[in-house]
Amino acid sequence: MDMVPLVHASLGEQELAAVAEVFSSGWPAGQGPQGKVLEAELADRYGVAGAVAVSNCGAALHLALLALGVKPGDEVIVADYTFPAPAHAVRYVGAVPVFADVRADTGTVDPQAVADLVGPRTVGVIAVDTVGMPADYAELRLIADRYGLFLVEDAACAVGATYQGRPAGALAPVACLSFHGRKGATSGEGGALLTADPALAADARLRSSFGIEPIFDQARVVGLPIPVFTEIGYNYKLSDIAAAILRVQLGRTDELLDRRRAVAARYAELLADEELVTVPQVPSDRTHAWQSYLLTLDPRVDRAAVAADLRTRGIGCGHGTWACHLQPVYETKQSCPVSADLFQRNLAIPMHAELSTDQLERVTEVLRTALQAHSRRTA
Numbered sequence: 619m620d621m622v623p624l625v626h627a628s629l630g631e632q633e634l635a636a637v638a639e640v641f642s643s644g645w646p647a648g649q650g651p652q653g654k655v656l657e658a659e660l661a662d663r664y665g666v667a668g669a670v671a672v673s674n675c676g677a678a679l680h681l682a683l684l685a686l687g688v689k690p691g692d693e694v695i696v697a698d699y700t701f702p703a704p705a706h707a708v709r710y711v712g713a714v715p716v717f718a719d720v721r722a723d724t725g726t727v728d729p730q731a732v733a734d735l736v737g738p739r740t741v742g743v744i745a746v747d748t749v750g751m752p753a754d755y756a757e758l759r760l761i762a763d764r765y766g767l768f769l770v771e772d773a774a775c776a777v778g779a780t781y782q783g784r785p786a787g788a789l790a791p792v793a794c795l796s797f798h799g800r801k802g803a804t805s806g807e808g809g810a811l812l813t814a815d816p817a818l819a820a821d822a823r824l825r826s827s828f829g830i831e832p833i834f835d836q837a838r839v840v841g842l843p844i845p846v847f848t849e850i851g852y853n854y855k856l857s858d859i860a861a862a863i864l865r866v867q868l869g870r871t872d873e874l875l876d877r878r879r880a881v882a883a884r885y886a887e888l889l890a891d892e893e894l895v896t897v898p899q900v901p902s903d904r905t906h907a908w909q910s911y912l913l914t915l916d917p918r919v920d921r922a923a924v925a926a927d928l929r930t931r932g933i934g935c936g937h938g939t940w941a942c943h944l945q946p947v948y949e950t951k952q953s954c955p956v957s958a959d960l961f962q963r964n965l966a967i968p969m970h971a972e973l974s975t976d977q978l979e980r981v982t983e984v985l986r987t988a989l990q991a992h993s994r995r996t997a
């Protein structure tokens with residue numbers, strides 16, 4: 619049976635060659651020559667003053683909140699319909715995540731919901747570019763400015779997406795990227811913090827390396843100045859092996875995103891007349907990075923049964939992402955009905971750059987049959 623995986627990382631010969639170079643350089647650890655060039659390339663690509671390469675996006679979010687001075691007891695408003703990394707990061711610093719509901723059509727945070735949740739203890743907002751779809755930053759920036767809040771963009775899934783002509787990752791004063799194996803550009807694990815504020819970048823870089831200046835740089839100083847620890851930092855460095863892979867991947871984003879875009883366009887055609895699913899709608903002022911392709915199923919469809927059929931036929935699928943407020947760890951009594959509904963009804967079908975036309979046709983064929991079999995469609 620031809621398996622059609624839900625995800626597939628496009629890593630190949632060019633990335634292998636870049637890794638081989640790191641091996642011969644003798645410096646595979648973090649904050650070395652590759653990491654430095656990667657940071658310069660990221661700063662240039664996004665037009666920001668500071669880019670810090672880190673081990674993953676969760677680490678970037680943690681460092682962002684530390685650098686922004688979030689304190690225990692502070693409240694941070696977070697988008698609800700997402701992988702829960704933003705709310706986790708809020709908890710890492712002892713603050714309280716407050717969950718904001720999302721737009722039904724885009725799955726991105728609803729600016730009005732954010733405005734309604736601002737209270738005396740609110741210090742900031744973390745918006746999410748949901749599975750690659752940028753949120754409403756024009757409105758979010760106005761709200762952040764009006765109430766004096768920080769705004770962080772979680773662009774983990776959104777490398778290559780745009781909003782009003784600007785790249786996702788440069789839509790808020792601080793942004794975090796992920797280079798996890800399931801995202802559009804990857805080094806297996808990896809992440810970056812991007813910011814317009816050089817001091818904030820310096821703070822994050824210091825805390826990403828146990829609270830001392832880069833070891834690689836110190837070894838080149840003449841004399842023997844003993845580095846001092848000025849922060850209880852973490853080890854959130856990105857290895858130079860990963861940095862080298864990422865430099866290749868970032869150079870390939872147009873090529874890889876073009877292929878994901880073609881997949882999305884073909885799915886939309888193949889499913890246009892299927893009344894039991896709604897395909898993703900992208901507002902005209904933004905473009906999608908297509909980290910995932912989420913269908914919203916009609917309420918009459920038994921999603922678990924459809925998913926079981928797909929998987930039995932070798933087609934990868936998933937529930938999409940999470941309604942964070944429903945995760946037991948947060949013990950919240952908040953309600954976000956739109957997010958909860960998407961969490962119930964969305965279905966992720968295969969999305970990556972290596973899907974063939976035949977595979978797309980097979981996915982939609984099997985899906986249509988499964989939808990027929992598992993819906994309470996009235997005759």
Ligand SMILES: *Cc1c(COP(=O)(O)O)cnc(C)c1O
Pocket residue numbers: 673674675676677700701703704746747772774775795796797798808809
């Ligand atoms: C994947 C993801 C993360 C976590 O990224 P890591 O690099 O795995 O830490 C954070 N936020 C969102 C929205 C994500 O989708």
